[in-house]
Amino acid sequence: MRGNMGKVLIVDLSTGAMEEKAVPEKLYEEFLGGVGVATRLLADMIPAGADPLGPENVLAFMSGLLTGTGSMMTGRWMVCCKSPLTGGWGDANCGGTFSPEIKRCGWDGILFRGVSPKPVTFIADEDGPRLIDASALWGLDAIESEDSVRAAWTGKKKPAIATIGPAAEKLSLISGISNDGGRYAARSGVGAVMGSKRLKALALAGSKPIPCADPARVKEISKAFAEKVTKIKIPGVMTGAFMPMMGRMLGMKTVVPVDGILASAILKKWGTIYNNTAGMVNGDSPVRNYEGSVKDFGARSYRRFNPDAIVARETKKYHCYSCVIGCGGICDAAGTGAKGEHMHKPEYETCCAFGSLLLNDDLDTVFLCNDICNRSGLDTISAGTVVAFALECYERGILTKADTDGLELRWGDGKAIAALLSMIAERRGIGDALADGVALAARRIGKGAEKVAVHAGGQEPGMHDGRMDPMMAVSFAADPTPGRHTISAGVYYNVSHLWEFVSWAPPVTRPYSKSREYVPSDEEARKSVAGACVKQLLDATGGCLFALTTGLQHWRLFDWMNAATGEDRTPDEWMKAGRRIQTARAAFGAREKAADAGKEYARDYPLAHPRMYGEPPLERGPLAGKTVPLQAMVGMYRKAFGWDERSGSPLPETLKELGVPI
Numbered sequence: 001m002r003g004n005m006g007k008v009l010i011v012d013l014s015t016g017a018m019e020e021k022a023v024p025e026k027l028y029e030e031f032l033g034g035v036g037v038a039t040r041l042l043a044d045m046i047p048a049g050a051d052p053l054g055p056e057n058v059l060a061f062m063s064g065l066l067t068g069t070g071s072m073m074t075g076r077w078m079v080c081c082k083s084p085l086t087g088g089w090g091d092a093n094c095g096g097t098f099s100p101e102i103k104r105c106g107w108d109g110i111l112f113r114g115v116s117p118k119p120v121t122f123i124a125d126e127d128g129p130r131l132i133d134a135s136a137l138w139g140l141d142a143i144e145s146e147d148s149v150r151a152a153w154t155g156k157k158k159p160a161i162a163t164i165g166p167a168a169e170k171l172s173l174i175s176g177i178s179n180d181g182g183r184y185a186a187r188s189g190v191g192a193v194m195g196s197k198r199l200k201a202l203a204l205a206g207s208k209p210i211p212c213a214d215p216a217r218v219k220e221i222s223k224a225f226a227e228k229v230t231k232i233k234i235p236g237v238m239t240g241a242f243m244p245m246m247g248r249m250l251g252m253k254t255v256v257p258v259d260g261i262l263a264s265a266i267l268k269k270w271g272t273i274y275n276n277t278a279g280m281v282n283g284d285s286p287v288r289n290y291e292g293s294v295k296d297f298g299a300r301s302y303r304r305f306n307p308d309a310i311v312a313r314e315t316k317k318y319h320c321y322s323c324v325i326g327c328g329g330i331c332d333a334a335g336t337g338a339k340g341e342h343m344h345k346p347e348y349e350t351c352c353a354f355g356s357l358l359l360n361d362d363l364d365t366v367f368l369c370n371d372i373c374n375r376s377g378l379d380t381i382s383a384g385t386v387v388a389f390a391l392e393c394y395e396r397g398i399l400t401k402a403d404t405d406g407l408e409l410r411w412g413d414g415k416a417i418a419a420l421l422s423m424i425a426e427r428r429g430i431g432d433a434l435a436d437g438v439a440l441a442a443r444r445i446g447k448g449a450e451k452v453a454v455h456a457g458g459q460e461p462g463m464h465d466g467r468m469d470p471m472m473a474v475s476f477a478a479d480p481t482p483g484r485h486t487i488s489a490g491v492y493y494n495v496s497h498l499w500e501f502v503s504w505a506p507p508v509t510r511p512y513s514k515s516r517e518y519v520p521s522d523e524e525a526r527k528s529v530a531g532a533c534v535k536q537l538l539d540a541t542g543g544c545l546f547a548l549t550t551g552l553q554h555w556r557l558f559d560w561m562n563a564a565t566g567e568d569r570t571p572d573e574w575m576k577a578g579r580r581i582q583t584a585r586a587a588f589g590a591r592e593k594a595a596d597a598g599k600e601y602a603r604d605y606p607l608a609h610p611r612m613y614g615e616p617p618l619e620r621g622p623l624a625g626k627t628v629p630l631q632a633m634v635g636m637y638r639k640a641f642g643w644d645e646r647s648g649s650p651l652p653e654t655l656k657e658l659g660v661p662i
C-alpha cells in the first residue's frame with residue numbers, strides 16, 4: 001500500500017542495538033498506519049503483563065499513512081505504548097512538525113524497547129540513526145531541552161525535536177512528550193514511559209521521499225479543500241464577546257444540522273479558546289471539580305476568558321505541518337510569572353482545567369500554569385483535575401495544612417493553584433502523592449478521597465462535560481484509552497457528515513430534540529461506534545480532529561486515502577479498518593487487565609466517576625437534572641462493536657472476523 005514507508009526502526013535502549021523491520025503488506029492493508037500498525041506491532045512485542053515502566057514496554061513514535069503525501073491536515077504524530085496510567089492500551093497524538101520527519105528518515109515509526117543505562121537522545125539525519133549521551137540535558141525542562149538539542153545541531157537540515165521535561169523524568173504518570181516548544185502528546189502517561197527508558201529527546205532530519213500513488217489527484221483534492229477554508233470568513237461583528245451567545249445556540253434543546261466548515265474560520269481566528277466562554281454557558285465546561293455550574297463561576301468570571309483577551313497576547317500564529325487552518329499561536333508571556341518571554345497559546349482544555357474547574361478567573365494564573373505544565377511536561381488536563389481534586393480534599397478536611405506544607409488550598413486562589421502545581425511538577429511534598437493522577441492519589445491519601453477523584457478508568461477526562469454530550473460520556477467510559485475527549489462525541493459526529501459516505505452511519509439531516517441523545521438506542525450506539533471508527537482512521541492517517549469537524553464533504557479523507565494509497569476502497573471498507581483498529585486497542589487492554597491482576601502496577605478502576613454522568617444530577621445550571629444512563633449506553637456501544645457488553649473485551653468471533661490475533 002503506497003503512502004507508507006514499508007518499515008519501522010526498532011531501537012533497543014538497553015543495548016543500543018537498532019534494527020530496521022519490514023512491515024508486512026497485509027498489516028498495512030488491514031491496519032493502515034499510525035496507531036493502527038502500532039496496535040499490531042506492540043501487541044507482539046510487549047509481553048502480556050509487562051511493567052509499563054519497565055524495559056519490556058515499547059514506546060512507539062508513529063507517523064500517519066497520509067502524512068507527507070500532499071494531503072491536508074494529516075501531519076499529526078502518535079505515541080503508543082502500554083499505559084502506566086490506565087494499565088491498558090496507551091496512545092496520545094500531537095500536531096507540530098515532527099510527524100513527516102519520521103517518514104523522511106525512512107520509517108513509519110520508531111519503536112523503543114529496553115531501558116538505557118544513562119540518559120540518551122536519539123538522532124536520525126543524513127549520517128543515519130544513533131544514540132548520543134544526554135546526561136547534560138537530564139533535568140532541563142522540555143523547552144530548554146529542545147533548545148539545547150537545536151543549538152548543538154550541526155547537520156545541514158534543521159531537525160524536528162520531541163522531548164520530555166523533568167516531570168516525565170520523575171515518572172509522573174500524567175506527563176507527556178513535547179515538540180515545537182510546548183505542543184504535547186500529553187495523554188495516557190506516555191511521558192513517564194519515555195522517562196522510564198531514559199530517553200530524553202529525539203531529533204530527526206530526514207530527506208527520503210514519501211511515496212504517494214497519485215500525487216496529482218491528492219493535490220487536486222487538497223487544492224479544493226484549501227480554497228474552501230481560505231474563502232470562509234466570519235463577519236467582523238462576531239467578536240469574542242459573541243461567543244456566549246454561540247454557546248447558547250449550541251446548547252439548545254433542539255439540535256440543528258450545521259455545516260462544519262464554519263468552524264474552520266472560528267478556529268483560524270481564535271483556536272480552541274473560542275469555547276472558553278461558549279462552553280461555560282451551555283454546560284460543556286466542567287466547573288468546581290464537576291460539582292458546580294456556570295451559576296457558581298458567574299458571568300463576571302467567565303467573561304475574563306473572552307478569547308479576544310487571549311488572542312490580544314498572540315504575537316504569532318502557529319500551524320502544524322500541512323494545515324491550512326492554523327489554530328495555534330505563540331503568546332507574549334510578560335507579566336504572567338512564566339519563565340520565558342513567550343509560550344504556546346493556552347488551549348481551551350488548559351483554560352478550563354485551570355479556570356472554571358478550579359473557580360479561578362485570573363487569566364495570568366492560567367498562562368503561568370500553562371507554562372509550568374509545558375516546561376515540566378505535565379498534561380494540562382490531568383494536572384488541572386489533580387489540583388481540583390486537592391482543593392476539594394482540602395475543603396472537606398481530607399487534606400490539611402499539615403499535609404500541604406502550610407499551603408492553604410482554596411478554590412480560585414491563583415497563587416495557591418500555581419504553587420501546588422509546581423509541587424506536583426517537582427514531586428515535592430504533597431505533590432509527590434498527586435503527581436500520578438487522581439486515581440492513585442486517592443488511594444495514597446485514603447480517608448474517602450476516591451469520592452472526589454474524577455477520572456474514567458484511571459485517566460482524568462478532557463474538559464467537556466458528558467452530561468451535556470452523552471456520546472462523549474460513553475467515549476470517556478468505554479474507549480480503550482478512557483477519559484479521552486477526542487474520540488467520539490455528538491458535537492463531532494453532527495458536523496462530520498459521515499452518513500453521506502458510510503452506509504451504516506445514522507444521518508443527522510433534520511433538527512431533532514436533544515433529549516433523544518439521553519435515551520439508549522441502537523441509533524445512538526451506532527453513532528458512537530461510527531465516531532470511534534473514523535477517529536481511528538484519523539489516528540492511522542495522521543489526520544486532525546478539527547479537519548474532521550469541517551465535515552467529510554469538505555475534508556475528503558476517503559478520497560485522499562484512495563489517491564495516496566492506490567487502493568480503490570469504499571468508505572465502508574475503510575471504516576472496517578477503523579473498527580479493526582479500535583477493536584485491537586480494546587483487545588490489548590483486555591489482555592493486559594487479565595495479565596496484570598494482582599501485580600503492583602495493576603490498574604483496575606471503575607468506568608467513570610458518577611459526577612461525569614450526572615449521578616446525582618446537578619441542581620442548577622444548564623445541565624441541571626441531566627443524567628446519562630451510562631451503563632446501558634456503554635453496553636449498547638460495546639454490543640454494536642462486537643465486544644462483551646459487561647467487560648468490554650472483544651468477543652472471539654469479532655476478533656476472528658476482523659483478523660485481530662490477540
Ligand code: SF4
Pocket residue numbers: 073095096267318319320323324325326327328544545546547
Ligand atoms: S487545526 Fe490546529 S491542531 Fe489541527 S492541524 Fe491545524 S494547527 Fe494543528
